[in-house]
Each structure stands twice: as C-alpha cells, then as structure tokens.
Amino acid sequence: MSVLILVCSISVTGLEYHNRESIDDIVSTFKYGSSRDLARFFDNGIDINISGIQGDYSKNQAEQVMRDFFKKFPPSDFTIVHKGNGTDLIINYIGNYKSDNSEFRVFIKGKKNDENIRIYSLDIVKA
Numbered sequence: 001m002s003v004l005i006l007v008c009s010i011s012v013t014g015l016e017y018h019n020r021e022s023i024d025d026i027v028s029t030f031k032y033g034s035s036r037d038l039a040r041f042f043d044n045g046i047d048i049n050i051s052g053i054q055g056d057y058s059k060n061q062a063e064q065v066m067r068d069f070f071k072k073f074p075p076s077d078f079t080i081v082h083k084g085n086g087t088d089l090i091i092n093y094i095g096n097y098k099s100d101n102s103e104f105r106v107f108i109k110g111k112k113n114d115e116n117i118r119i120y121s122l123d124i125v126k127a
Contacts, residue, residue, distance in 0.1 A: 047120065
C-alpha cells in the first residue's frame with residue numbers, strides 16, 4: 001500500500017514539473033521554426049514587429065505571421081544572449097536568430113502566471 005502511495009506521489013510531482021513552461025521551451029520553438037508551438041506561448045493579443053512592420057494580432061493571426069517569417073527565413077540556430085532584469089512575473093529576453101543568409105535580434109517580452117509564460121511582445125530586427 002505505501003509503495004502505491006509513493007508511486008502516485010512521484011507521478012503527480014513529475015506531472016507538475018512537466019507542465020511548467022520555461023524559456024527553454026520557447027528557444028526550442030525558434031530553433032525548429034514551429035509557429036504552432038510558439039503560438040501556445042502567445043497572450044490573447046500580441047504586438048509583433050518584424051523589421052519595422054508592426055501590428056497588434058490575435059493569437060491565431062500572430063501564429064500566421066510567425067509561420068510566414070519561419071517560411072521566409074528558415075532557422076539554422078537560435079540562442080538567448082541576454083536575460084533582462086524583469087521580476088518574477090515579467091520576462092525580458094534577447095535572442096539571436098540565424099537563418100541561412102540572415103541574422104536577427106529577437107526581443108521577447110512576456111509575463112508569467114501560474115507557471116505559464118505568455119508573450120505579449122516580439123520584436124524581430126535584422127542584425
């Protein structure tokens with residue numbers, strides 16, 4: 001009986017840990033160019049600026065914008081180069097996005113709530 005309780009406790013703890021989102025999950029979506037996976041981190045409304053072309057988008061519209069970006073500039077690498085001085089509830093990151101013939105700086109702004117990250121602003125500027 002106590003073995004069963006221990007196994008159940010480990011399983012629940014493992015699930016809780018697995019559900020926590022981190023910047024590493026976001027980095028992976030950029031590395032593989034997955035607009036669908038990236039969109040799950042978007043807030044309901046998100047401001048996206050790609051090399052001066054800016055707009056406020058719904059989650060679905062933003063996914064399409066990023067799909068077009070990844071299609072035009074397929075990823076070869078993405079790394080976080082700076083973590084901003086946010087709080088426990090606000091995140092600010094700067095990343096380097098590399099495509100075959102182009103490099104971009106990616107500025108990610110978001111908020112955390114209940115272990116989830118919600119991106120409300122993406123600025124992607126050609127380096």
